[in-house]
Amino acid sequence: MHVVSGKGGTGKTTLAAALAIALAAEGGRTLLIEVEGRQGIAEMFGIAALPYQERKIAAVTPAQLGLPGKGSGEIFGLAIDTELALLEYLDMFYKLGRAGKALQKVGFVDFATTIAPGVRDVLLTGKACEAARRKGPDGRRAYDAIVMDAPPTGRITRFLNVNSEVAGLARIGPIHGQAQAVMRVLRSPETAVHLVTLLEEMPVQETVDGVADLQEAQLPVGGVLVNMVRPPVLDAAAVAAVDGDHREEVARALGEAGLGGRSRAAATVRAAVEPLLDPLLEQAREHAERVELEREQRSALQHLRLPTYELPLLGEGVDLGGLYRLAGELKRQGAA
Numbered sequence: 001m002h003v004v005s006g007k008g009g010t011g012k013t014t015l016a017a018a019l020a021i022a023l024a025a026e027g028g029r030t031l032l033i034e035v036e037g038r039q040g041i042a043e044m045f046g047i048a049a050l051p052y053q054e055r056k057i058a059a060v061t062p063a064q065l066g067l068p069g070k071g072s073g074e075i076f077g078l079a080i081d082t083e084l085a086l087l088e089y090l091d092m093f094y095k096l097g098r099a100g101k102a103l104q105k106v107g108f109v110d111f112a113t114t115i116a117p118g119v120r121d122v123l124l125t126g127k128a129c130e131a132a133r134r135k136g137p138d139g140r141r142a143y144d145a146i147v148m149d150a151p152p153t154g155r156i157t158r159f160l161n162v163n164s165e166v167a168g169l170a171r172i173g174p175i176h177g178q179a180q181a182v183m184r185v186l187r188s189p190e191t192a193v194h195l196v197t198l199l200e201e202m203p204v205q206e207t208v209d210g211v212a213d214l215q216e217a218q219l220p221v222g223g224v225l226v227n228m229v230r231p232p233v234l235d236a237a238a239v240a241a242v243d244g245d246h247r248e249e250v251a252r253a254l255g256e257a258g259l260g261g262r263s264r265a266a267a268t269v270r271a272a273v274e275p276l277l278d279p280l281l282e283q284a285r286e287h288a289e290r291v292e293l294e295r296e297q298r299s300a301l302q303h304l305r306l307p308t309y310e311l312p313l314l315g316e317g318v319d320l321g322g323l324y325r326l327a328g329e330l331k332r333q334g335a336a
Contacts, residue, residue, distance in 0.1 A: 001148065001186075002148070002192055003192070004019060004147060004196060004225075005150045005152060005195055005196070005210065006197060007153050009203075010197055010228075012150075012196045013041070013149050015225050015330075016034075019335065020145070024073030024074060024144075025060050025067065025073055028073045028074075029143050029145075031075075031131055031142075031147070032078070034079050035124040036151060041077045041149070046319075052079065055077055056076050056077075059072050059073065060324070060327075065324055065325075080124050080127050080128075121159045122162055122163055124159075128146060129182045132190075133181075160186050161219065189220065192221070193222055194223050197227070197301070198227055198228055199294040200297065201297065204300050207301070208301075211306065223307035224304065225311065226301070228312075230312075230313045232291055247277050251273050251277060254277075307334075309330060309333045309335045
């Protein structure tokens, strides 16, 4: 089971979807789960809103990812509905049947999840872990991989660890047993929590803090997915030299590139390119500052000593084709 978290705005849902595609590429069955009620999966795959049931949303082949190989995998989607999950939970462990429907009508579900917010997290993680443990009549697991688009980094540890607290509160009975079973899955070597970040100070710091919290809670950390990485425009020498006085060099280079028109007169060429000099030099300085900032953030991530994968910024936005491109990158880098 792959749990994908990250600071808001880092592309967490996008990379969860791309990871699910990458995991299914060689013929596997992957279940992609969302728990925040935003229908982000449906939006990413351009389909109708997902119901509270597992539904096939795509098929994938290695060729679609630009990779060699044969076979076709399947991706299923599930948007967990807290209310229906609670009714399912009550029926499973307490055999309420129609009584559960009556509880729904009187608003018990909203009441329960409001006075005890942790109940919601128990239901969400429990449903995902049930899918991870489920086996078919032939004894094989229903899915080769589960990918959960989880809550943001700031509350991921609490979200995953709440079953441990519940198991401590309920010493016996089905709730205790269920909570323990969930924690066995979440803390097992078959689970990995991946954190999505950008090469910016706040997302990186939140990633560093998130890794520390997860490790303290004895939850298995997977890798760091660095999203929206922009290619460097200037080489190292140009970045190092950006603070010097290069107006004459730039003016001469622009003239040689033909930006001064057909005139060969130096004064004419200089007059033509003069308005471009300050904007170009300012852009070079800004780019150099960004390159240096990204270098510092990469260094901070390297200190985590975790597998790190870099995904490119897709300037045209992320449509379904972009998802497959990102999935191919994850596959090539060994993330799936």
